[in-house]
Amino acid sequence: MARLLVSKRASKTPSSPIRSLAPLAVKAKSEGKKVFHLNIGQPDIESPKEFLDAVQNFDKKIIGYEASPGNLDLRKAWANYLKTNSGYDVSFENILITTGASEALIFTFMCCADPGDEIIVMEPTYANYLGFSAISGVNLVPVLTRKRDNFRLPSREFIEKSITNRTRAILLCNPNNPTGTVYSKEEIETLLELCEDYNIFFVLDETYREFVYDGQKPVSILENHKNNERVIVIDSLSKRFSLCGARVGCLITANEEVLARSLSIASARLAVPSIAQVAATHMLKTISPNYLTDTIQEYETRRNTLIKFANTTPGVNILPPNGAFYAIADISVENSTEFCKWMLEEFSDNNETLFLAPAQGFYIESKLGLKRVRIASVLDSSKIERSMEILGKALSVYPKKI
Amino acid sequence: MARLLVSKRASKTPSSPIRSLAPLAVKAKSEGKKVFHLNIGQPDIESPKEFLDAVQNFDKKIIGYEASPGNLDLRKAWANYLKTNSGYDVSFENILITTGASEALIFTFMCCADPGDEIIVMEPTYANYLGFSAISGVNLVPVLTRKRDNFRLPSREFIEKSITNRTRAILLCNPNNPTGTVYSKEEIETLLELCEDYNIFFVLDETYREFVYDGQKPVSILENHKNNERVIVIDSLSKRFSLCGARVGCLITANEEVLARSLSIASARLAVPSIAQVAATHMLKTISPNYLTDTIQEYETRRNTLIKFANTTPGVNILPPNGAFYAIADISVENSTEFCKWMLEEFSDNNETLFLAPAQGFYIESKLGLKRVRIASVLDSSKIERSMEILGKALSVYPKKI
Numbered sequence: 046m047a048r049l050l051v052s053k054r055a056s057k058t059p060s061s062p063i064r065s066l067a068p069l070a071v072k073a074k075s076e077g078k079k080v081f082h083l084n085i086g087q088p089d090i091e092s093p094k095e096f097l098d099a100v101q102n103f104d105k106k107i108i109g110y111e112a113s114p115g116n117l118d119l120r121k122a123w124a125n126y127l128k129t130n131s132g133y134d135v136s137f138e139n140i141l142i143t144t145g146a147s148e149a150l151i152f153t154f155m156c157c158a159d160p161g162d163e164i165i166v167m168e169p170t171y172a173n174y175l176g177f178s179a180i181s182g183v184n185l186v187p188v189l190t191r192k193r194d195n196f197r198l199p200s201r202e203f204i205e206k207s208i209t210n211r212t213r214a215i216l217l218c219n220p221n222n223p224t225g226t227v228y229s230k231e232e233i234e235t236l237l238e239l240c241e242d243y244n245i246f247f248v249l250d251e252t253y254r255e256f257v258y259d260g261q262k263p264v265s266i267l268e269n270h271k272n273n274e275r276v277i278v279i280d281s282l283s284k285r286f287s288l289c290g291a292r293v294g295c296l297i298t299a300n301e302e303v304l305a306r307s308l309s310i311a312s313a314r315l316a317v318p319s320i321a322q323v324a325a326t327h328m329l330k331t332i333s334p335n336y337l338t339d340t341i342q343e344y345e346t347r348r349n350t351l352i353k354f355a356n357t358t359p360g361v362n363i364l365p366p367n368g369a370f371y372a373i374a375d376i377s378v379e380n381s382t383e384f385c386k387w388m389l390e391e392f393s394d395n396n397e398t399l400f401l402a403p404a405q406g407f408y409i410e411s412k413l414g415l416k417r418v419r420i421a422s423v424l425d426s427s428k429i430e431r432s433m434e435i436l437g438k439a440l441s442v443y444p445k446k447i
Numbered sequence: 448m449a450r451l452l453v454s455k456r457a458s459k460t461p462s463s464p465i466r467s468l469a470p471l472a473v474k475a476k477s478e479g480k481k482v483f484h485l486n487i488g489q490p491d492i493e494s495p496k497e498f499l500d501a502v503q504n505f506d507k508k509i510i511g512y513e514a515s516p517g518n519l520d521l522r523k524a525w526a527n528y529l530k531t532n533s534g535y536d537v538s539f540e541n542i543l544i545t546t547g548a549s550e551a552l553i554f555t556f557m558c559c560a561d562p563g564d565e566i567i568v569m570e571p572t573y574a575n576y577l578g579f580s581a582i583s584g585v586n587l588v589p590v591l592t593r594k595r596d597n598f599r600l601p602s603r604e605f606i607e608k609s610i611t612n613r614t615r616a617i618l619l620c621n622p623n624n625p626t627g628t629v630y631s632k633e634e635i636e637t638l639l640e641l642c643e644d645y646n647i648f649f650v651l652d653e654t655y656r657e658f659v660y661d662g663q664k665p666v667s668i669l670e671n672h673k674n675n676e677r678v679i680v681i682d683s684l685s686k687r688f689s690l691c692g693a694r695v696g697c698l699i700t701a702n703e704e705v706l707a708r709s710l711s712i713a714s715a716r717l718a719v720p721s722i723a724q725v726a727a728t729h730m731l732k733t734i735s736p737n738y739l740t741d742t743i744q745e746y747e748t749r750r751n752t753l754i755k756f757a758n759t760t761p762g763v764n765i766l767p768p769n770g771a772f773y774a775i776a777d778i779s780v781e782n783s784t785e786f787c788k789w790m791l792e793e794f795s796d797n798n799e800t801l802f803l804a805p806a807q808g809f810y811i812e813s814k815l816g817l818k819r820v821r822i823a824s825v826l827d828s829s830k831i832e833r834s835m836e837i838l839g840k841a842l843s844v845y846p847k848k849i
Contacts, residue, residue: 049646049677051708052615055558061714064515091508100505100722106493108692108723113466144546144694147716155582156457160562176715180557182584213454244449275451290510290721292546306453312463313578314549318720319692320502321510 058179061172061406069389070400078393081424081432084385084400086222086370088423090287090340095332099324108319113312115142115295116322122329123280123295130334131254133267139299141307144317146252146281146294147173152307153277153296154181157246158213164248165207165215167198169373169407169414171222171250186212187409192364192373196224198232201239208239214246215239219264220253223407223419224373225348225366227257230264237266240275250279252294253369255337258345261367267297274300282325284370285337291321344370350426354433360440361433363420370422373404377440381405381418384443392439399435460581463574463808471791472802480795483826483834486787486802488624488772490825492689492742497734501726510721515714517544517697518724524731525682525697532736533656535669541701543709546719548654548683548696549575554709555679555698556583559648560615566650567609567617569600571775571809571816573624573652588614589811594766594775598626600634603641610641616648617641621666622655625809625821626775627750627768629659632666639668642677652681654696655771657739660747663769669699676702684727686772687739693723746772752828756835762842763835765822772824775806779842783807783820786845794841801837 050056070080114120117137124137143149150173158164160182166174168187178185186207190196198204204215215236220227233249240247249266257263270276281294296307348365351372355363360377378384382403392398404417422429452458472482516522519539526539545551552575560566562584568576570589580587588609592598600606606617617638622629635651642649651668659665672678683696698709750767753774757765762779780786784805794800806819824831 049648049702051558051704052561052564054561055705055708055712058557058708058711058715060711061515064714064717067514085512087511089509092510096510097505097508101503103499103502106499107491108494108498108690109489110487110691112469113463144720145717151716155460156453159454159456160584162454173715173717176712180712180715182562244451246451288510289512290718292718292720300451302453303457306457306460309460309462310457310578310582312466313460313575313582314553315463315466315547315575316692316694318546318694318723320722320726321720324722 054179054182059175059406061176066385066389066400069386073389073398077396079397080389081397081399081428081435083420083422083424083429083432084402086284086421086423087289088284088287089425090343092287093328093332093336096286096288096324096328099327100320103320103323111316111319111322113316114308115140115317116326119322119326119329122326126329127267131263131265131267133265133271135267135271135297139297139304141296141304141311142317142322143294143296143311145283145292146250146279149279149294149296150174150177150250151180152310153248153279154178154183155310156303156306157248158183161211162213163209163211164213165204167217167221168409168411169223169404170409171218172406174216175409185409187411189411190224192375195364196221196226196373198228198235201235204236205239208243212243212245214248216248216250218250218252220256220368222253222369223371223404224364225369225371227261227264227368233264233266237270246275246277248277248279252279252281252284255285255341256344256370257368258348259367272299277303286328287340291325292318293321293325344422347422347424347426347429350429351420351422351433354430355420358433358437361436372420372422374418374420375416376418378416378443379445380415383445385418387443388439394435394438397431397435399432399439456581456584461577461808463578468787468791468802471788475791475800479798481799482791483799483801483830483837485822485824485826485831485834486804488686488823488825489691490686490689491827492745494689495730495734495738498688498690498693498726498730501729502722505722505725513718513721513724515718516710517542517719518728521724521728521731524728528731529669533665533667533669535667535673537669537673537699541699541706543698543706543713544719544724545696545698545713547685547694548652548681551681551696551698552576552579552652553582554712555650555681556580556585557712558705558708559650560585563613564615565611565613566615567606569619569623570811570813571625571806572811573620574808576618577811587811589813591813592626594777597766598623598628598775600630600637603637606638606641610645614645614647616650618650618652620652620654622658622770624655624771625773625806626766627771627773629663629666629770635666635668639672639675648677648679650679650681654681654683654686657687657743658746658772659770660750661769674701679705688730689742693727694720695723695727746824749824749826749828749831752831753822753824753835756832757822760835760839763838774822774824776820776822777818778820780818780845781847782817785847787820789845790841796837796840799833799837801834801841
């Protein structure tokens with residue numbers, strides 16, 4: 046009998062480069078090692094008391110389905126939060142609640158493009174976009190951004206070369222994961238113009254919207270173009286409120302057809318989990334703005350610590366990021382995936398080691414990721430400082446250096 | 448400028464026939480009408496105290512990501528629950544936790560079939576399978592089951608005629624939504640043999656596994672074929688424990704490649720919500736078997752009430768179901784969707800009305816659904832009795848009868 050094979054699309058779905066090394070970290074810990082996790086955007090900042098209290102006060106007796114577009118109170122609370130905190134006047138009817146930003150992105154891929162169509166992304170790119178691409182059959186077309194250019198966008202003309210008759214959208218993560226770049230209002234306007242000229246969607250992943258440093262102001266497409274029919278915004282509570290595990294995100298658009306078709310897809314999966322929606326509603330209604338400003342301040346401190354200690358570590362060259370909580374670093378190895386594995390499996394300093402994300406997973410065509418890692422500055426400053434010490438020691442004894 | 452269109456696949460994604468009338472029910476209620484919801488499998492039975500307590504006792508300070516395959520304790524608790532409650536000895540490593548059975552089904556469609564491939568389903572079929580088909584580009588090929596045959600499976604030869612060189616799986620919901628049929632061990636064996644002969648997957652949606660009446664025993668593929676590489680089981684806490692809104696389901700298979708590829712897809716969406724997983728773990732570890740036996744008893748009582756009152760209602764002809772909590776009824780109208788809308792928008796009896804699911808959404812090719820509805824016996828017996836009274840009165844005055 047012939048072997049029973051899985052589908053071609055399943056075979057092509059990449060393992061998340063961040064998550065696929067996770068079992069090695071579990072093993073290292075089971076052997077008694079302490080592992081510093083700078084590999085993943087999982088903050089160690091406490092979730093808001095307003096959310097945790099709402100969970101503990103959850104008093105429904107039946108955990109029933111919520112409405113497919115999301116809990117109505119949550120949609121209204123989110124719209125109100127955008128208005129009062131950022132001044133963006135978005136109708137709650139333009140907000141579809143999703144199981145994390147991940148699901149909002151999957152809906153967007155499904156709604157904007159058919160299999161074989163193309164979506165343009167900046168390279169390096171958020172690794173899971175590749176997963177959504179494989180699931181949806183949509184090809185990602187990378188436009189390279191370079192460390193020597195501070196990962197800023199290339200010229201309009203350069204980007205334009207990547208547009209074909211199959212291009213359906215440009216997708217930009219701003220502030221950027223994995224580079225920590227905050228794209229300027231002018232860069233956003235340039236991309237929007239391109240999308241207008243070629244009649245394609247403009248998808249903004251604004252999961253890290255407020256995480257901008259050095260006195261910058263957040264740059265959001267919602268400020269001036271929230272009613273543009275080609276604009277789709279992906280949003281999430283995960284990073285802003287240290288609620289990664291709540292899996293509450295949303296898709297925001299004024300495009301009625303995208304909303305309607307996303308809702309059809311959403312109704313097939315029935316609903317987003319109820320408890321987190323109820324708790325998120327209470328939180329958005331009652332939380333003080335101080336939570337977010339304190340959080341941003343803390344991430345700025347961590348970023349400063351990362352820059353300071355990374356750049357005095359031999360074998361490490363980091364580009365100081367000005368947003369989000371990631372940075373791309375060159376390290377003096379020939380294959381960062383092998384090095385990251387080795388750190389988990391073989392290396393330790395005083396019984397401690399470090400988990401970093403190899404940057405290969407963030408690159409589609411370029412080989413630049415081979416000698417790079419993404420560092421998430423999501424732990425407190427003392428741990429970041431110690432992590433850079435561990436990294437330096439690991440690099441100094443790593444047998445397969447360049 | 449040309450209009451900016453959504454993708455073809457999005458345009459083809461059907462609205463859930465159950466959910467698309469939901470706004471009419473909201474409107475009816477806003478006008479002060481009481482609406483009995485027999486349209487959706489949302490039980491009114493209280494969720495287990497063990498789950499609700501665990502939510503209120505949730506004491507983590509950071510709502511962090513769970514592992515992509517699911518919380519390890521939950522996977523172990525689920526395996527243990529299957530073993531102690533049903534005697535099925537499934538390894539926790541063969542269980543992948545998903546955001547509801549819906550996500551397990553999406554992963555299965557993605558892993559088993561490529562766009563243009565085919566999956567065979569029994570007609571009438573669970574409406575959301577059509578949604579998953581549209582999302583994944585997989586064609587559903589319906590095999591008609593007939594009310595006059597008690598919705599039992601047709602002969603092996605009849606089913607075999609639907610198999611083509613694009614067929615990748617047979618998908619069966621047992622006990623069945625929407626017919627309430629419990630397929631026998633022999634019927635399951637016949638389908639499995641077919642799948643063996645044609646080297647295709649056999650997917651069993653066992654969301655309603657224990658909901659069988661009249662002294663029957665549950666029929667599960669896990670009993671004898673849990674290690675068969677072509678078998679994929681979809682499971683869920685939603686109905687069994689009245690936890691629809693928790694969105695905790697799983698995919699069970701001994702097929703290593705399906706597990707690995709499902710995990711790749713799962714890692715792209717990062718994780719299943721944390722709070723529900725923690726609460727579900729506590730519940731599965733501590734719940735008394737009485738909860739489920741009491742729940743099944745209650746549903747059997749409700750089913751008996753439904754049969755008794757439906758079949759004395761003029762214009763209604765119901766097939767007594769022997770499992771799950773659904774029944775397909777013929778009603779004396781020419782278009783059940785129009786009738787269901789009319790009941791919500793125009794009809795009321797003593798300011799009360801009824802929400803039923805038009806059966807059209809459960810049929811793919813056949814027009815038989817036009818004159819049928821699906822009735823979910825998910826409310827207590829007095830409400831079901833009253834609902835049948837309302838249905839009788841509505842049919843007696845409905846202007847567009849046959």
